[in-house]
Amino acid sequence: MSASKATAANRFGLGARPGELERSGDDGREILLAQLRRPPALDAFAGLPGSVETLRLEFRQQQLSRAARAQRGAVAAPMADPAAPATMAAADEPLPRTRRRARAADPGDAARERPPAGRDDGDPADQLRRELRRRQLAEFAARYRHAADTDAPFVERLSQFWSNHFAVSIDKGNARLYAGSMEREAIRPHVLGRFQDMLLAVERHPAMLRYLDNAASIGDDSRVAMRAQRLGREKRGLNENLAREILELHTLGVDGGYRQEDVIELARAITGWSTPGPRDAAAAQSFVFRANAHEPGARRVLGRSYAEGGQEQGRAVLADLARHPATARHLSFKLARHFVADQPPPALVERMAQAYLREDGDLRALYRALLESEQAWTADARKFKTPNDFVISALRAGELPVGDQARALVGLLASLGQPVFTPRSPAGFPDTAADWSSPDGLFKRIQAAQMFAARVDSGDITPYQRALAVLGSQAVSGDFAIGLRRAGSASDGCSLLFASPAFQWRV
Known part of the structure; x- marks a missing residue:
């Protein structure tokens, strides 16, 4: 059965651009499968700095800020910089289990910030701070420029799906600079690979380690903790945030059969997983393993034992979690819900889960199982676009350039309720x-x-022609078609197109 090209572009892609449906092949399913066979071009991201470079620049900015405060006669013990990374000596408090509502951070506002009164506009620390924020906006601009221009929109939808699956928020100061680079460095390289590899890359990225406080997690019986006890210092300890979210959100799911004991044991297994600090300025990677903070001993997670092995212990647990049947079901349900329906057919979810397990977590096999199922292509399958998807599809349908700056898009998405990289939890x-x-x-x-x-x-x-070109003839009929033809101006007609139910829903 030949699948509709318009359905392929709108239900599974980012929305068609004028001319795209005419240039593509006849079978929508084959168009999408072809995208899985070739890595997409990522030219929009060329030249963006990596996390290691950003870490070094951040540390330099903090160093200059401290020096400037001291020179101005600041108090001996100033408050910590809210953007400073957590250290092994200062573990954050655990996140409350009640999901808190995040403030809609607008990096555009930060980029427009002016130096405080009385502060020299040429202050090196302020210059570096503005440079870091400029780079953050450049990251956002590249993301939306790529989404608007890509010839592999299905793969881009998948990249953004996984980015939201492994959510971090720039609302948390010490993760603010790294959400975009996590998508670029830990998700995009693995979106057509194995889930196990993506999982490991994400959990070791500075954005995730800082956002969920693992950079500050210390084993209760680690060398760092024992030394603090001998010296009579306050004993910092285990942080369970990352371990809990790995089990509840990233792998098994809330009904995946794990217990609190499994959370604690996984948290112990990944103690020492951290990010470079100011003393690690020469580090070549954005991940460091701090053996002195690692909890010694064997671990037992989901009934399976893991021998002491430093950072390899945590890697082994993640590898088994990636292969777990509950993980297969959890990921399959979320993907089917994202592309097909808010309540996807159980048979489709099971088909996808079996493909995932059969191919050892190969994500292409998971995607193929979705695309090859007739249940994914039925006429009654429909999804309401998120604000992010609505904006991207409008950029594509209107052939609108993003340019090098994303301030307007950042502000627009915040007003629509989906601020860039700022989920509520x-x-x-x-x-x-x-x-x-x-x-x-x-x-x-x-x-x-x-x-x-x-x-x-x-x-x-x-x-009217634009609507036909991006939605297909089946979606442009009746009163909608009449309204498009009778629009008083091109602007009025495009407003009707972008605001129409046919454009708001993925069908």
Whole structure:
């Protein structure tokens, strides 16, 4: 059975660009499968700094800030820089189990920040701070420029799906600079590979280690803890945040059969997994294993024993979690929910889970099982676009350039309720219609549709023709088609297109 090209572009991709459906092959399913056979070009990300370089620049900025405070006669023990990394000597408090609502951080506001009154605009620390924020905006601009221009939109949807699955928030100061680089360094290289490799890369990335406080986690019987006890210092200890979210969110799922004892044992297994500090300025990687902070001894997770082995102990646990049947079901359900329906068919989820297990966590096999199922292509399968997906599809449909700066997009996504890399909790942004289709949310989308429409260069294509080109003829009919033809101006017609139910839903 030949699958619709329009369905392939809109349900599984990022929305079509004018001319895209005409240039592609006849079978939508084969178009998507072909994208899985070749890594996408990532030219938009060329030249962006890696996490190691950002860490060094961040440490230098903090060093200059401390020196400037001392020179101005600052107090002997100033408050900690909220963007400073957690250290092995100062473990953060555990996250509360009640998910807190994150402030909608707007990096664009930060980039527009002016030096405080009385401070020299040429202060080296302030210059570095602004440079770090400029780089953050450049990362965001590259992300949306790539999404708007890519010829592999299905793979990009997958990359952003996994980025949200392994959610970190720039609302937490010490992770602020690394959310974008985590997507680029830990997710994109593995999106067509094995889940086990992606899982390990993510859990060892500075963004995740800082966001969930593992950089400050210390084994209770580690050498660091024992030394603190001998010296009579406050004994910092185990932090369970990352271990809990690995089990609950990243692998098994909340109903995956783990217990609190498994959380504690996994937390012990990954003690010492940290990030370079100021004394590690020469580090060539963004991950360091601090053996002195590692909890010694064997661990037992989900009934399986893991011998003492330093950082290899944690790696072994993650490898087994990646192969667990509960992980296969959890990942399959989330993917099917993301692409097909808020309540995906159980048979589809099971088919995907079996493919994942059969191919040892090969993600291409998981994606193929999704695409090759007729249940993924039925006419009644539909998903309401998240604000992020709505914005990207409007950029593509309107052929709108992103440019080198993303301030306007950052502000727009914040106003629509999905600020860039700022989910409300480690669970990521929600993925169902009920979360995004409120009256206020729809009103703001209408306003955004008008803004996008005003920027469209219509050229020789009418709004009706544009709608046909990006949605397909089946979606453009009846009153919708009449309204597009009778629009008083090209801008009015494009506003109608972008605000229409046909554009808001993935069908």
